């Protein structure tokens with residue numbers, strides 16, 4: 001794995017990692033405060049942009065698995081592999097379930113003022129789901145996967161901090177330091 005390849009992985013990891021943390025924060029904040037159109041617009045608009053670009057990050061991660069110099073025991077190396085694979089799977093499944101629930105909800109999918117799936121109003125002018133079944137299944141999936149994602153990210157960060165502060169190895173520094 002060359003220097004440029006590793007730097008690309010670093011840039012993608014921190015760029016999309018930050019993006020995901022913003023999406024999670026918005027998601028929890030907007031569903032736990034008095035209803036605000038504005039926050040939903042941000043979550044959906046950024047979510048569509050994320051959905052459109054996440055393929056790059058996923059492709060790269062599968063094509064160029066991160067190689068760290070830290071040697072791990074059997075169980076740790078298994079845990080690392082499983083966690084990383086699940087995180088990459090969720091990078092696909094979170095936007096996919098969010099898009100599906102939004103698209104079928106009748107509430108519209110948009111990137112700020114640009115509409116992708118329009119609102120669906122019935123004769124009384126009320127919002128009506130295109131399919132209640134698909135909407136509710138996707139919404140539940142989005143919620144449950146959100147908990148799984150949050151848990152795995154906490155586990156991921158805890159493992160990294162353990163390596164950095166207790167084992168005092170290069171795990172975190174290798175991912176942080178861009179090399180010329």
Ligand code: HEM
Nearest residue numbers: 023024027028031044047048051094095098099102143146
């Ligand atoms: C990595 C991407 C994403 C993450 C991490 C994320 C995270 C979250 C979280 C944590 C919630 C709160 C769940 C709950 O407890 O109800 C949420 C809700 C929601 N998300 Fe996402 N989301 C993502 C992408 C998307 C996308 C692409 C869309 C649609 C374009 C979307 C639409 C929604 C909607 C409409 C809700 C509110 C559901 C409700 O009314 O309860 N999300 N999201």
Ligand code: HEM
Nearest residue numbers: 013017020061066068080084087088153157160171172175
């Ligand atoms: C502040 C938070 C984070 C820190 C400190 C951090 C740190 C790291 C480090 C040090 C590695 C290399 C691990 C190794 O050598 O085995 C790594 C890999 C990885 N991290 Fe994170 N990370 C963070 C957030 C995230 C988030 C939010 C995601 C979301 C999906 C994520 C997904 C991954 C994945 C998939 C890998 C495997 C390598 C790859 O495919 O790019 N990380 N992370």
